[in-house]
Amino acid sequence: MSTTRRKQPKWDSPSTASSGLHLYNTLTREKNAFAPEDGNTVKWYICGPTVYDASHMGHARSYISFDIVRRVMTDYFGYRLFHVMNITDIDDKIILRARRNHLFNLYTGKNLPKDELMKDLATAMAPFEAKAAKEEEPAKKEMYTNVLSKIASLKAVAESSDSTAEDLSALLEGAKDPISEWQDALHGAEVTDNDIFSKLSAFWEADYMEDMDALKVLPPDCLTRVSEYVPEIVEYVEKIIANGYGYESQGSVYFDVKAFDANPLHDYAKCVPEAANDLGLLAEGEGALSSGGVKKSPQDFALWKASKPGEPSWASPWGKGRPGWHIECSAMASDVIPGKLDVHCGGMDLMFPHHDNEIAQAEAYYGCRQWVNYFLHAGHLEIEGRKMSKSLKNFITIKEALSRHSARQLRLMFLSHSWGGKLDYSENTMTVAIHTEKVFNEFFLNVKSEMRQHTRESKFGTAERTLHDKIVEAETNVHNSLCDNIDTPQALKDMKKLVSDVNAYLLDDTRTPSPALLGKAARYVFDRHAQYMPTRS
Known part of the structure; x- marks a missing residue:
């Protein structure tokens, strides 16, 4: 594969008519007119969570953002969405977490004497401290320093x-x-x-679903779990091999990136072409328990991993093993939605290699040039200006966030930011969200009170004509904002402008306000508000 900088591959625009909606498409890095392949039906696949720990605000960034996009597309633009989401319940992170939790519980259950525990702790700390000493990345180094400092403090107390x-x-x-x-x-x-592995994933899947319900995120129309699709994944891998893009090595199966890229029909790394040769990211995508089979090229990635002792396994033509991470989504999406996807979405951190490898696998399977028409990626989330990372132990769980602010307030924070842009979860952004909530609440209460007091229409004068024009202007502006990549920050500003115009109209106490106009303005704001701010999932 060439080491020269790759260009963004050609994108084939759907031939069907657009509703006026334009979406930022990672595959083109620009806003494209949105048009489903099949009339008004949108075939949509979203990468679900890898369930091994508590869901955090990084998950909320993706799932609330795309819940907003989904609701606007269905409730405002009138599309019929078939929304499919996966649960990754077979993964190296799950294996390691489940295994280590199990072994930790066995160890602590021995109730060893204090002296023996202290000796064991010294033994356990040695490789951990060595790893910390070698770390050069500042954020990770700081994390290790904090962990070691905490352990030292606890140890001093326990030894007293x-x-x-x-x-x-x-x-x-x-x-x-x-x-x-x-x-x-x-x-x-x-x-x-x-069962040790499946119990962990089942527990955290239930916890994730509980969090999504609390955040008022709509459930998918179809939920797929990797553990339920292993036979389909095996068949998918077999076809990729038969098509000339996969090969077996020491019980594992790898995707042949060079063979795929050599075909003029295909382009590897459509989302992030400049990362195609980034061996660090490619290795990270292979997981901590990579099988270590001999590969034709460092760019090749696992479709099927030979399982080692201590790892769950399933039967396959290549021996006992488990699916690679990337193949899981390609196979499950293709099983539920055969052929082309209108929309595939997920977090920005998944762009490469995960989503690029998904695309390559599916296009190798189908022998097609374009498996996905629109790839949408939610922007990064920071916490008080710092990168949020579970590995750095710098994250806030969804439950922690909900203990501080309501689901409505959190959603208003998301609405105040572009779904594809960076979002800083901070006291400042939450203060703005709480103020926005107050503005709308006071508006609805104020209009309700005025309409109760004034039930009879008076003459439709200059003030009424002006307010009516303001309502029409708001409707037009909000529509244009939503057509422009579902620009909810601007749509919120447009609605707050209408609220301000209505409030100014009500300040004139020399005349009786029109209940019909007040009702029209309030209904419009409420209807748009309800699309963004559901009271239930």
Whole structure:
């Protein structure tokens, strides 16, 4: 594969008529007129969560943002959406977390004497401290420093002469990561019960669904779990091999990127062509438990991973193993929505290699040039100006966020930012959201009170004609904003401008306000408000 900088591949525009809606499409890096392949029906696939831990505000960034886009497309533009989402319940992160949790619980359940625990802790800390010493990335180095400092403080308390059993338990919990990693290195290969892995993913899937319900995010029309699609994934891999784009190596199967890229019909890395040769990102996409098979090229990625001892496995023509991460979405989406997708969406962090590999697999499977027409990516989320990262232990769970602010206030924060842009979750942005909520609440109460007091229409004068023109202007402006990549920040400004115009109209106490006009303005704001701010999921 060439090492020269790649260009954005050609995009084929759907031939059907557009409703006027334009969406920012990662495949073109510009706004394209939106038109589904099949009349008014939109075939939509979104990457769901990998369920191994609590959902955080990074997840909310993606799922609330696309819930807003989904509701506007259905409730405002009138599209019929078939919304499919997956649950990744087979993944290296799940395997490691489940295995380490299991081994940590076995270890702490031994109730070893304090002296023995302290010796074990020293043994467990050695590789952890060595890893911390080698870390050069500032954010990760800071994370390690904080963890080590916390463990040192807990250890000092536990070693004191007047320490309690609770102090020792706190130390064990604080040092869970190094102890779990140490136990995994010793005994990870002995964990053979698949239920250990499936119970963890089932628990966090239920927790995720609870969070989405609390955030008023609509459920998908179809939910797919990787564990339920292993036979279909195996068949998908077999066809990719038959088409000349996959090969077996030491029980694993890899996608042949060079063979795919050599075909004039295909282009690899359509979302981020400049990252096609980024071996660091490619390796990260392979997961922490990569099978280590011999590959034709460093760019090749796993379609099927041979499982090692301590890893869940399923039967396949290539031996016991499990699906690679990228193939899971391609196979499940293709099974539920055969052929082309109108919309595929997910977080910006998935663009490369995950989404680019998904596209390559599906186009290799179908022998087509374009599997997805519109690829939408939600923007990054920061916390008080800093990158949010679970690996850096710098994240806020959805439950923590909901303990501070209501789902309505959080959604208003998201509405105040472009769905594809950067969002800083901070006290300042939440203050703005709370103020916006107050503006709308007071508007509805004010109009309701005025309409109760004034039930009879008076002469339709200059003030009424002016207000009517303002309502029409707001309707036009909001429509234009929504057509422009579902620009909710501008649409909110347009609606707040109408609220201000109505309030100014009501300040004139020399005349009786028109209940019909007040009702028209309030209904319009309420209807748009209801599309963005659902009271239930």
